[in-house]
Structures are given as structure tokens and as C-alpha cells.
Amino acid sequence: MKKVPKQLISLRVNGTDYELAVSPNRTLLEVLREDLMLKGVKEGCDDGSCGTCTILLDGAPVRSCLYLAVEATGKELTTIEGLAEGDRLHPIQQAFVDHGAIQCGYCTPGMILTAKALLDRNPAPTDQDIKIAISGNFCRCTGYNKIVTAIKMAGQSAVRR
Numbered sequence: 001m002k003k004v005p006k007q008l009i010s011l012r013v014n015g016t017d018y019e020l021a022v023s024p025n026r027t028l029l030e031v032l033r034e035d036l037m038l039k040g041v042k043e044g045c046d047d048g049s050c051g052t053c054t055i056l057l058d059g060a061p062v063r064s065c066l067y068l069a070v071e072a073t074g075k076e077l078t079t080i081e082g083l084a085e086g087d088r089l090h091p092i093q094q095a096f097v098d099h100g101a102i103q104c105g106y107c108t109p110g111m112i113l114t115a116k117a118l119l120d121r122n123p124a125p126t127d128q129d130i131k132i133a134i135s136g137n138f139c140r141c142t143g144y145n146k147i148v149t150a151i152k153m154a155g156q157s158a159v160r161r
């Protein structure tokens with residue numbers, strides 16, 4: 001069988017630059033988890049339906065299981081590991097803790113990054129805005145009310161700062 005050559009890609013992930021040689025068929029999810037060991041990026045369905053693998057690509061949420069790593073070359077990526085500052089949680093992370101929006105936590109990284117993209121463009125979203133934004137992120141544990149409350153409160157605390 002013919003071997004497909006690897007391609008050299010450059011990614012900026014959570015403020016750090018990486019040059020990686022990757023096979024052209026590898027997903028961003030695989031490269032982030034397996035090559036960069038960013039295990040906060042969660043694998044759920046692996047077919048684009050659950051939102052668990054969501055990361056930010058140039059500030060916009062994308063499903064990393066549907067995105068080829070080679071397509072991300074030259075882009076700026078944010079994973080959940082990029083949000084906290086040292087021991088200090090990002091305000092959205094803190095709001096999820098404060099409002100009981102985490103149970104098993106499996107959906108949480110993708111949910112929080114989706115929320116960040118929303119709050120970056122609209123710090124005072126309505127409940128409806130939030131429900132639409134997170135409609136592709138499935139949570140099997142909490143129901144969604146606490147998640148909606150946490151995102152709303154995170155937006156309000158950002159407006160107050």
C-alpha cells in the first residue's frame with residue numbers, strides 16, 4: 001500500500017506555537033489529544049453530533065472531530081487548557097462551578113468554549129440566545145437550566161468588571 005507523506009503544519013494553541021508533521025487524514029481532535037496531550041478536548045460521538053470535542057479556531061467554535069489538522073495550519077486554537085490563568089479559573093469556568101453546571105464534566109470543556117465564543121460577541125445574551133448557542137452541545141447529566149444560568153451569570157460578571 002502506498003504511504004501518504006506527512007505534512008508540516010503550524011498551529012498556535014493556547015498561545016504557544018507548534019510545528020508538527022501530521023498525516024493528512026488525522027483530525028484536529030486526534031492531534032490535540034494524542035500529539036499535544038491536551039486531554040481536555042473530549043471525544044464523544046466522533047461524528048459531529050455531540051459537541052463534546054468543541055474547541056475555538058480563531059475564536060469560533062468548531063467540532064475538532066470533523067476538522068482535519070492540516071486545515072488548521074496557521075490558525076489560532078483555544079482549548080479548555082488555555083482559559084484558566086494559573087490557579088485562577090476563567091470566569092465562565094468559575095460560574096459553572098458556582099452554579100452547579102458540572103456533574104460528570106465530560107461535556108464541560110466544549111460547553112464552556114461554546115459559551116466563551118458567545119459571550120465574546122454578546123456579553124449579555126438572553127436565555128434564548130444561550131440555548132441557541134449551546135444547542136449542538138449535549139449534556140447527559142445536568143439538564144440545561146444550570147448551564148444556561150452559569151453562562152448568563154458569567155456574562156453579567158464580565159459586564160460588571
Ligand code: FES
Pocket residue numbers: 042043044045046047048049050051052053054063064065066
Ligand atoms: S466528538 Fe466531535 S461532535 Fe461528538
Ligand code: FES
Pocket residue numbers: 101102103104105106107108138139140141142
Ligand atoms: S456534566 Fe456530564 S455530560 Fe454534561
